[in-house]
Amino acid sequence: MEALRLYLKNYRNIDEMTLDFEKNVNIFIGKNGQGKTNILEALYYFACQKSFRGAKNRELIKWDKDFSEATLDFLSRGRDFHAVTRIKKTAGRENFLNGVKKRRAHEMIGVFNAVIFAPEHLGLIKDGPSVRRSVIDFSLSQTDGEYFAALDKYKKVLEQKNSFLRASDGRADRDMLSVWNEQLSVPASVIIGRRGEFIESLSKLSEARQLDISGGAERLTLSYVPSIDVTQPGDIYEALNSKYDAENRAGVSVAGPHRDDMDILINGRAAKTFASQGQQRSAVLSLKLSECDLFYEKQGEYPALLLDDILSELDRVRQSYIVEAIRDRQIFLTCCDEESIEKIKNGRRFYITGGAAADIKEG
Numbered sequence: 001m002e003a004l005r006l007y008l009k010n011y012r013n014i015d016e017m018t019l020d021f022e023k024n025v026n027i028f029i030g031k032n033g034q035g036k037t038n039i040l041e042a043l044y045y046f047a048c049q050k051s052f053r054g055a056k057n058r059e060l061i062k063w064d065k066d067f068s069e070a071t072l073d074f075l076s077r078g079r080d081f082h083a084v085t086r087i088k089k090t091a092g093r094e095n096f097l098n099g100v101k102k103r104r105a106h107e108m109i110g111v112f113n114a115v116i117f118a119p120e121h122l123g124l125i126k127d128g129p130s131v132r133r134s135v136i137d138f139s140l141s142q143t144d145g146e147y148f149a150a151l152d153k154y155k156k157v158l159e160q161k162n163s164f165l166r167a168s169d170g171r172a173d174r175d176m177l178s179v180w181n182e183q184l185s186v187p188a189s190v191i192i193g194r195r196g197e198f199i200e201s202l203s204k205l206s207e208a209r210q211l212d213i214s215g216g217a218e219r220l221t222l223s224y225v226p227s228i229d230v231t232q233p234g235d236i237y238e239a240l241n242s243k244y245d246a247e248n249r250a251g252v253s254v255a256g257p258h259r260d261d262m263d264i265l266i267n268g269r270a271a272k273t274f275a276s277q278g279q280q281r282s283a284v285l286s287l288k289l290s291e292c293d294l295f296y297e298k299q300g301e302y303p304a305l306l307l308d309d310i311l312s313e314l315d316r317v318r319q320s321y322i323v324e325a326i327r328d329r330q331i332f333l334t335c336c337d338e339e340s341i342e343k344i345k346n347g348r349r350f351y352i353t354g355g356a357a358a359d360i361k362e363g
């Protein structure tokens, strides 16, 4: 995977910007609030068709403008691609891939792949399940259009079911509720099946990574904790229907993939409760690098790796590990000062101020 050129127009705080990238290391340097993460967010958008920060499409448009445009030229498995995404305040989004209009977002995915490691991922182990679900979803959605579409459908129906439950005020009609459950059961079956396979593969790879980082001392394992323990649509439908009383009382949907989690264990114990801060950081690093390894297994090449202010969060040993591990792929990283990236000698440096890039220096 190689991003060649990113063009942004009216994207967040960026008026207009064209960035030509280096094959390996690209570094965005600047004070807080200048637009560094905005650039990574725009790049990652081409992988997932969503903001990794959870922003809505219209929030990506520069405040005083009514549209935003992002264009990415990249190489994927030896082929040239030109992707365009235009978001209009009033008319939604338009996507083009190599000049062909793509009506559905999932038709844009599977060509540009990226892994992002941002400060919020440092809480992957100790925070609640939503960060873990989000990492799984962003990763799976990139290579699996069916997963992308199932997740989208599931979320839409779930929202409708929840508004129905809220409006029913404890008197929800059982048959009406089961209609929503039937609609949820098909996408839920895709989601549960794929998450199970994904976590199993990721577990094998991150076990190897963590053994390597810890000098053989720590065995990291992951296991899927599905909210409902069945995989076929019919069984899922039954399982959801059996929650009628609880859901009616709670006024919200209480079971399904939106309540899934993933257990993270180090040497057989829950990392959340037993691991030190340092071990947790290493484990997150293992997880992120093994996410890259999994893309390599599936796609035959490494994804672009985006590191948002991450090197300054890691100690010297883990910094060196990262720098060694990423020699053979394209990376994009942001930092506030050059001291925090002194280990990285090469690369193109972009100095970002007020949404503009200047003083581009070759390493």
Ligand SMILES: Nc1ncnc2c1ncn2[C@@H]1O[C@H](COP(=O)(O)OP(=O)(O)O)[C@@H](O)[C@H]1O
Binding pocket: 011, 012, 013, 014, 030, 031, 032, 033, 034, 035, 036, 037, 038, 039, 059, 060, 061, 062, 063, 064, 334
């Ligand atoms: N839609 C928008 N329009 C204009 N400015 C925005 C928009 N969204 C965010 N910003 C601005 O972008 C800046 C944050 O950029 P960011 O990339 O997160 O900074 P950093 O360089 O610290 O990573 C802030 O100044 C914020 O006010």
Ligand SMILES: [Mg+2]
Binding pocket: 033, 036, 037, 038, 308, 309, 334
């Ligand atoms: Mg930032």
